[in-house]
Amino acid sequence: MSQQLTGPDLAGEGPDPRTTTASSDGSTSGSTQAFEEVFGPTRDNEPELVQLLTPEGERQHHPLFDQDFSADMLRGFYRDMVLVRRLDTEATALQRHGELGLWAQLLGQEAAQIGAGRALRAQDHVFPTYREHGVAWCKGVDPLRLLAIFRGVDQGAWDPEAHHFGLYTIVIGAQTLHAVGYGMGMQRDGVVGTGDPDRDAAVIAHFGDGASSQGDVNEAFIFAASYNAPVVFFCQNNQWAISEPIERQSRIPLYQRANGFGFPGVRVDGNDVLATYAVTQAALQRAREGQGPTFVEAYTYRMGAHTTTDDPTRYRLNDDVERWKLRDPIKRLEVYLRRNGLVDDAWLAEVGEEANELGRTLREGCKSMPDPKPDAMFAHVYAEETEELRAQREGFAAYHASFEGGAA
Amino acid sequence: MSEQLLERPAERVVERVTLAKALNAGLRRAMEADDKVLVMGEDVGKLGGVFRITDGLQKDFGEDRVIDSPLAESGIVGTAVGLALRGYRPVVEIQFDGFVYPAYDQIVCQVAKMRYRSGGNLTMPMVIRIPYGGGIGAVEHHSESPEAQFAHTPGLKVVTCSNPVDGYWMIQQAIASDDPVIFLEPKRQYHADKVDLDTSATPDPLFASRVVRSGSDATLVTYGPQVKVALAAAEAAAAEGRSLEVIDLRTLSPLDLGPVYDSVRRTGRAVVTHEAHVNLGMGAEIAARISEECFYSLEAPVLRVGGYDTPYPASRIEEEFLPDLDRVLDAVDRSFDH
Ligand SMILES: Cc1ncc(C[n+]2csc(CCOP(=O)(O)OP(=O)(O)O)c2C)c(N)n1
Numbered sequence: 001m002s003q004q005l006t007g008p009d010l011a012g013e014g015p016d017p018r019t020t021t022a023s024s025d026g027s028t029s030g031s032t033q034a035f036e037e038v039f040g041p042t043r044d045n046e047p048e049l050v051q052l053l054t055p056e057g058e059r060q061h062h063p064l065f066d067q068d069f070s071a072d073m074l075r076g077f078y079r080d081m082v083l084v085r086r087l088d089t090e091a092t093a094l095q096r097h098g099e100l101g102l103w104a105q106l107l108g109q110e111a112a113q114i115g116a117g118r119a120l121r122a123q124d125h126v127f128p129t130y131r132e133h134g135v136a137w138c139k140g141v142d143p144l145r146l147l148a149i150f151r152g153v154d155q156g157a158w159d160p161e162a163h164h165f166g167l168y169t170i171v172i173g174a175q176t177l178h179a180v181g182y183g184m185g186m187q188r189d190g191v192v193g194t195g196d197p198d199r200d201a202a203v204i205a206h207f208g209d210g211a212s213s214q215g216d217v218n219e220a221f222i223f224a225a226s227y228n229a230p231v232v233f234f235c236q237n238n239q240w241a242i243s244e245p246i247e248r249q250s251r252i253p254l255y256q257r258a259n260g261f262g263f264p265g266v267r268v269d270g271n272d273v274l275a276t277y278a279v280t281q282a283a284l285q286r287a288r289e290g291q292g293p294t295f296v297e298a299y300t301y302r303m304g305a306h307t308t309t310d311d312p313t314r315y316r317l318n319d320d321v322e323r324w325k326l327r328d329p330i331k332r333l334e335v336y337l338r339r340n341g342l343v344d345d346a347w348l349a350e351v352g353e354e355a356n357e358l359g360r361t362l363r364e365g366c367k368s369m370p371d372p373k374p375d376a377m378f379a380h381v382y383a384e385e386t387e388e389l390r391a392q393r394e395g396f397a398a399y400h401a402s403f404e405g406g407a408a
Numbered sequence: 409m410s411e412q413l414l415e416r417p418a419e420r421v422v423e424r425v426t427l428a429k430a431l432n433a434g435l436r437r438a439m440e441a442d443d444k445v446l447v448m449g450e451d452v453g454k455l456g457g458v459f460r461i462t463d464g465l466q467k468d469f470g471e472d473r474v475i476d477s478p479l480a481e482s483g484i485v486g487t488a489v490g491l492a493l494r495g496y497r498p499v500v501e502i503q504f505d506g507f508v509y510p511a512y513d514q515i516v517c518q519v520a521k522m523r524y525r526s527g528g529n530l531t532m533p534m535v536i537r538i539p540y541g542g543g544i545g546a547v548e549h550h551s552e553s554p555e556a557q558f559a560h561t562p563g564l565k566v567v568t569c570s571n572p573v574d575g576y577w578m579i580q581q582a583i584a585s586d587d588p589v590i591f592l593e594p595k596r597q598y599h600a601d602k603v604d605l606d607t608s609a610t611p612d613p614l615f616a617s618r619v620v621r622s623g624s625d626a627t628l629v630t631y632g633p634q635v636k637v638a639l640a641a642a643e644a645a646a647a648e649g650r651s652l653e654v655i656d657l658r659t660l661s662p663l664d665l666g667p668v669y670d671s672v673r674r675t676g677r678a679v680v681t682h683e684a685h686v687n688l689g690m691g692a693e694i695a696a697r698i699s700e701e702c703f704y705s706l707e708a709p710v711l712r713v714g715g716y717d718t719p720y721p722a723s724r725i726e727e728e729f730l731p732d733l734d735r736v737l738d739a740v741d742r743s744f745d746h
Contacts, residue, residue, distance in 0.1 A: 156525055
């Protein structure tokens with residue numbers, strides 16, 4: 001079933017299901033109301049999100065983004081989320097045991113990532129930030145390759161072309177421009193808007209709410225709009241940029257920014273894997289068909305710390321965390337699956353066992369990862385090594401050898 | 409390295425060209441040789457660039473290959489990264505030296521490191537062209553010499569041409585390179601001199617310096633806009649009976665100092681000159697290396713002549729800032745005073 005987002009004109013006159021403000025309880029003061037009319041909903045009064053599955057596990061319908069999900073798909077989403085959460089908790093534990101120098105947790109963001117990741121076709125290309133473990137999972141990147149980065153073994157030595165999954169990018173927002181350029185390349189390669197579903201391709205760029213303040217992200221919006229590049233900007237608004245709340249980044253709901261750049265923005269419940277899947281799929285399809293960029297804001301929450309070095313108790317309210325626990329993306333799908341007889345205890349136990357197995361593999365794989373050889377630092381600086389660097393590398397080798405050989 | 413881009417036509421065509429014309433012809437040749445070569449930047453299309461280096465390219469190759477970009481330097485370089493990852497060879501024009509800084513992060517953190525981070529899985533065949541240097545009476549941000557900032561960054565290669573013949577070949581060689589190249593064009597030379605360009609000749613390699621005037625008494629080491637100044641200084645010195653050897657470095661990263669060492673071992677004296685600020689500039693590196701390699705041949709310390717450690721001044725006094733023939737000769741005199 002092919003879905004389409006309508007173009008930027010949707011933001012004009014008439015009711016737009018994406019921009020409807022959740023009705024407050026009637027006691028809104030005049031000025032608050034005026035504020036909301038102009039700027040959209042405030043954080044305490046959350047907007048109506050595209051949602052297909054409520055936190056209670058009830059199926060919702062949406063005029064633009066609804067679709068039928070097969071039992072296999074639903075079970076697949078569940079399995080992915082459970083395994084990716086295990087990857088996350090396992091990596092966190094490995095960091096605590098000193099096996100990783102750092103880990104950037106995704107706890108709570110599983111639905112946003114699996115929904116987006118599973119909406120991708122094989123030929124679609126991902127430009128991730130540093131927390132896209134779930135998307136990497138969907139693109140078949142060995143999770144040990146991710147651990148290797150945080151262990152300090154390498155800086156992302158998978159083949160981005162083979163997996164259609166780019167390098168983890170630490171400078172926030174930088175990769176959004178790479179995504180647009182790559183999409184412009186796809187246009188030139190004639191793999192956009194051909195009408196052949198096996199050929200048409202799109203790019204997705206992941207970034208955070210904090211990154212949305214960066215110049216690069218805004219420049220990426222402009223380039224993508226100007227060249228109608230086949231890009232989906234996928235922002236996980238997890239409410240926090242380390243200790244800085246979303247209010248520090250934006251006075252308006254982020255998805256509304258897209259209108260100012262001339263393409264549609266959608267806010268989706270990032271804890272609802274069905275909705276993130278459906279919305280991302282529609283946005284990707286739009287891009288593949290040559291209709292240009294879309295901004296998807298996945299409204300979610302970082303339940304863990306920013307990274308393992310962060311202490312969120314210094315800046316965030318425990319109440320918030322408790323509130324968001326009730327919206328756990330895995331729990332709600334489990335309720336739905338059980339209630340509809342799509343899974344039973346035995347199946348769930350099987351997934352649990354699979355997660356345990358993954359945990360074992362990661363623990364063993366991580367600990368047995370060899371350190372790179374010291375002279376690996378000299379490799380891959382240039383496609384054509386310079387004489388200067390060759391001399392340094394040889395000097396380094398000789399220096400090392402003088403110790404090893406010197407004793408003999 | 410793309411061999412296809414380096415193929416030379418058999419027929420011999422000789423034209424008298426300026427640096428601007430030579431660069432334009434070089435770009436044109438590269439675009440004809442490989443349809444993956446793209447040109448991007450502000451005003452590079454219809455206008456042909458503010459210096460007209462890309463003149464006529466969009467007319468001949470279309471808007472998909474000569475891309476007028478939004479006015480966003482980080483965006484230009486960052487999207488070029490994506491295009492390079494997709495297998496294209498973007499040649500990016502930064503309008504003026506002083507406007508490269510918004511793109512500095514993309515160049516230093518992304519372009520330079522992409523190959524390294526990926527463990528060799530990715531290549532970054534990109535050229536970033538920057539008209540640089542002063543002497544054109546411009547307002548601020550239009551006369552800077554940021555070469556050391558890029559030469560200090562592993563993963564980048566930095567070259568600069570000083571004449572039309574080099575301009576023609578070096579731009580093609582830079583495009584053919586699989587490494588990212590910062591390509592510095594001395595803007596005051598763009599329209600200065602016309603020379604004969606033989607398009608069937610065999611060019612020097614890209615990453616090689618060259619002795620442009622032989623001499624026996626002292627060595628002048630320079631590059632880009634200062635080559636002309638150094639040659640004039642050597643001419644004047646010759647009239648007074650002093651023989652100066654002039655070396656055009658051409659490549660700043662990697663540095664090709666072999667010819668410099670050979671020269672200094674013969675002459676025993678070296679003066680390094682450039683327009684950029686002296687403090688921590690290219691001259692500091694070159695002087696240090698000459699001291700390391702040629703210590704016992706040196707009759708005097710290696711001296712540096714360059715821009716003062718001030719921001720580039722208002723243009724009415726830029727001639728005071730820019731090292732000229734007299735300041736170069738003064739340094740040579742000081743070398744002989746030792
Ligand atoms: C240009 C830049 N500035 C600062 C940092 C340090 N830093 C790393 S992550 C981060 C917060 C990012 O928040 P957000 O974009 O919301 O993404 P999240 O980590 O919450 O997913 C900061 C400030 C950085 N990596 N890059």
